[in-house]
Amino acid sequence: MAISPLAPDAFPKLPQIDGVRFASGAAGVKYKDRKDVMLVELATGTSIAGVFTRSSTRSSPVLDCQSKLGGSSDDRAAILVNSGNSNAFTGSAGEKSVEAICGTVEDATGIPKSRIFTASTGVIGERLPHDKITDKISDLATDLSAFGIEGAANAIMTTDTFAKGASAEVLIDGEVVKIAGIAKGSGMIAPDMATMLVYIFTDAKIEQPALQALLGALTDQTFNCITVDSDTSTSDTLMIAATGASGVDVTDSAGFTQALHGVMLDLAHQVVRDGEGATKFVEVKVTGAVSDVEARQVGLSIANSPLVKTAIAGEDPNWGRIVMAVGKSGAQADRDLLSIKFGDVLVAENGWVSPNYSEEVGAEYMKQQDILITVDLGIGGGIGTVWTCDLTHGYISINADYRS
Amino acid sequence: MAISPLAPDAFPKLPQIDGVRFASGAAGVKYKDRKDVMLVELATGTSIAGVFTRSSTRSSPVLDCQSKLGGSSDDRAAILVNSGNSNAFTGSAGEKSVEAICGTVEDATGIPKSRIFTASTGVIGERLPHDKITDKISDLATDLSAFGIEGAANAIMTTDTFAKGASAEVLIDGEVVKIAGIAKGSGMIAPDMATMLVYIFTDAKIEQPALQALLGALTDQTFNCITVDSDTSTSDTLMIAATGASGVDVTDSAGFTQALHGVMLDLAHQVVRDGEGATKFVEVKVTGAVSDVEARQVGLSIANSPLVKTAIAGEDPNWGRIVMAVGKSGAQADRDLLSIKFGDVLVAENGWVSPNYSEEVGAEYMKQQDILITVDLGIGGGIGTVWTCDLTHGYISINADYRS
Structure with missing residues (x-):
């Protein structure tokens, strides 16, 4: 391999x-x-x-x-x-x-x-x-x-x-x-x-x-x-x-x-x-949660989302899927207080895409091997960071026939 | 498509x-x-x-x-x-x-x-x-x-x-x-x-x-x-x-x-x-849980496991991954009371592979388009059934460039 x-x-x-x-x-x-x-x-x-x-x-x-x-x-x-x-x-x-x-x-x-x-x-x-x-x-x-x-x-x-x-x-x-x-x-x-x-x-x-x-x-x-x-x-x-x-x-x-x-x-x-099939290393930093526990909960919801992970594999700055993963996490969140950054690029704020965000800048950032996603929930002092990798054809290949 | x-x-x-x-x-x-x-x-x-x-x-x-x-x-x-x-x-x-x-x-x-x-x-x-x-x-x-x-x-x-x-x-x-x-x-x-x-x-x-x-x-x-x-x-x-x-x-x-x-x-x-990239329809039936809620929890843990889903895509009767998914579910389970069936094929019981199980029979069953996995936890009367599909290269292809 x-x-x-x-x-x-x-x-x-x-x-x-x-x-x-x-x-x-x-x-x-x-x-x-x-x-x-x-x-x-x-x-x-x-x-x-x-x-x-x-x-x-x-x-x-x-x-x-x-x-x-x-x-x-x-x-x-x-x-x-x-x-x-x-x-x-x-x-x-x-x-x-x-x-x-x-x-x-x-x-x-x-x-x-x-x-x-x-x-x-x-x-x-x-x-x-x-x-x-x-x-x-x-x-x-x-x-x-x-x-x-x-x-x-x-x-x-x-x-x-x-x-x-x-x-x-x-x-x-x-x-x-x-x-x-x-x-x-x-x-x-x-x-x-x-x-x-x-x-x-x-x-x-x-x-x-x-x-x-x-x-x-x-x-x-x-x-x-x-x-x-x-x-x-x-x-x-x-x-x-x-x-x-x-x-x-x-x-x-x-x-x-x-x-x-x-x-x-x-x-x-x-x-x-060394995650199976990984091509990107991803840090997900969550701030502004009601507690550290909920910050990690949101971070893991993002880091475990197959739709977020495949978007990263495709170098697609698909922040809508991050909104989805925040929403499903079960942690307290307010759509209109949420902000999302890729690296230093402010992508979304106030419940919508940032007025200064350009898709080209976002797409350029996603070409990097190490990706930083920062999500601020804007409702408390809870923080947490989790790390994951992308989800690629390599993962499927390794696991559809690992044992055979 | x-x-x-x-x-x-x-x-x-x-x-x-x-x-x-x-x-x-x-x-x-x-x-x-x-x-x-x-x-x-x-x-x-x-x-x-x-x-x-x-x-x-x-x-x-x-x-x-x-x-x-x-x-x-x-x-x-x-x-x-x-x-x-x-x-x-x-x-x-x-x-x-x-x-x-x-x-x-x-x-x-x-x-x-x-x-x-x-x-x-x-x-x-x-x-x-x-x-x-x-x-x-x-x-x-x-x-x-x-x-x-x-x-x-x-x-x-x-x-x-x-x-x-x-x-x-x-x-x-x-x-x-x-x-x-x-x-x-x-x-x-x-x-x-x-x-x-x-x-x-x-x-x-x-x-x-x-x-x-x-x-x-x-x-x-x-x-x-x-x-x-x-x-x-x-x-x-x-x-x-x-x-x-x-x-x-x-x-x-x-x-x-x-x-x-x-x-x-x-x-x-x-x-x-019509699950993205699906090639197999999978029913996961869980019995013998302490409650219906825990039965569904185990069912969803199996149905959401990427390792179980990729094994099914690869037609691999990899029941070890089902044991893993039961174990991580958070529901009450006892390794030695668990039994697992693929269709009518008894695969595992008493904490180990069934003495009558043959890998060839299991592998033959996995070639079917509709797969039934039955897990009996052996500790209570809780039951639940969930449905899912396999995880394939098709899912990655669809989602690594859906938006672009």
Whole structure:
């Protein structure tokens, strides 16, 4: 598959995080001739937090991870992820696969099962051939290296066209704290509490409950504000591991919060930029709503509208469809107070097209690869921003025969 | 544009409704060489009920119609509809256009403005060139005929590929009561209280409040259960006019309710069968939910899922995506109690693929033009059925350059 036209030039150079080692390999779960399994080892004392899909049909690995969060950090921990098969809706066989994988990782590494977190991503409803994975685990355990994060980012991809990574280094009390994260995701993207697969590592020191609270709050401003196709995955998993190796306590650190927010937003944007069939990256900024909640509601109504998304694909400044999407959102709005901008171009105000708007200027703006749509509802102080991509023939092609 | 492969063979033969006359013509609002305006005259004493979009950005004609419902029926009434321009989000100019059209109809027919209902359908946000319409009104008034319903059905089409009509005749207390209806709609279809444009006529006798209540209840079982693309129009209008000419009082008549339900469901299905780019007609039946409301919620989550709809377009029996859509719906569900059928083929049960399911049988079923998906949640007595179509390259082609 061709790489997304919105992809960054290259995988970024990510800092090593003390206390974290990676390995990846090709287990042949579904894909041929590529990596499809990764193992992460986390040092003793690492705090681990996670947010997961709220889907009522979530997968066995998700249920297993949720049950293990918040346990003691007196041991090392591990994360094992495969791509190509999501082990979702696989009944009791799914639970047995998780058990078999965790048991084998325990045997190979000495890490207790209660500290082993797995994830699976790919087709739903097919039995996971976990023997292919367990056969590789001792090799992975041997290969663990502080330098393996790019291989890990590649191993977790499914319909992704590029591997996604982001990082930050932040000075706190004169000491450097590092953050590095990887993500996968391209379709079935409408996160609800979490998203696709995202793993973030830091050498910051922070207790698990504080880390969990921070992750939840930042998820609401980042991954919960993106959508590719309004479909929510059964496997959405976002985990962060704080090894504490820097010795810097970041509890309540505004600098750390800001840096982590930046890494999460960067990864979230990369997921949108790799949206299935995407040719445009779209930011929808909503202001003047009665509340932040309603601002996001309007933003998602616009970002999920197939008519808005196809208009953007066609480079058509079809602001009438934005009016429609505001109208259907369920949020409070007044037709005559609404204003709409494409970039800096004021398109509509006072319940009608702006007298200074020219269709030629609007059409010219829509040719850009990155599109900013600003909607001011004019009735309150609520604000919210969401990100999405356009809806193209590429999306149909990918999804009308993805499984076959 | 090619006619939908799901279209009926021909426009149906509709009965004349005593007290109703139609005219249609070509005003050149936007389209060339086709009818784009229709006028309906309704006899004195006609009860008129309507349901409309709940969009907060609804159009001037919708607001005007809503203000006029429930008035006296001591005069004749009229309905004037144009296609090609929706007169939505056109500020005070939109209201002036409605006023100009109603005034001209009053002059040409002698019907008071308070009994004149208009609708406009087409592009949003462009000023309605209402002079083109008012110039035609005296011709339309002269042409009124009891036989003009098919012309009217053609005049209100936009991206529709076929005109939509349905009828019923029902015996009540030994007397025949007739119902005839027309509809337009193809994209921006996710009705909320009403839908696109639908006009239904009957010679039944029924007071306006009873007719309004009946229409609302039946809309919830018909037009509010269809979706093409999850986008709700700013112009959705469904009106029914009961002339009373049969002399048969149908208040609380189970026979009339059933017949009207049948006409509304037929028209609703025709709208889905003309869904933009549609190649498959899909019925999603949900049983075993905790309530009827949650059953419809699950049904719409499946019917609006782009991943489900593209799988159907690709004739892929991808039931994993149905599991996903159930999971994201927000309705109560238990992965291990869920069962899914394609037609009579049991696909999934007990939290996994059915032991007797064969992918070949599933794939063969998906080749049909009409697809039935049944989901039993296994936790309660709630039921609901929704109807949709597949999502194809045709939808993208139509909407990436509809306005340009």
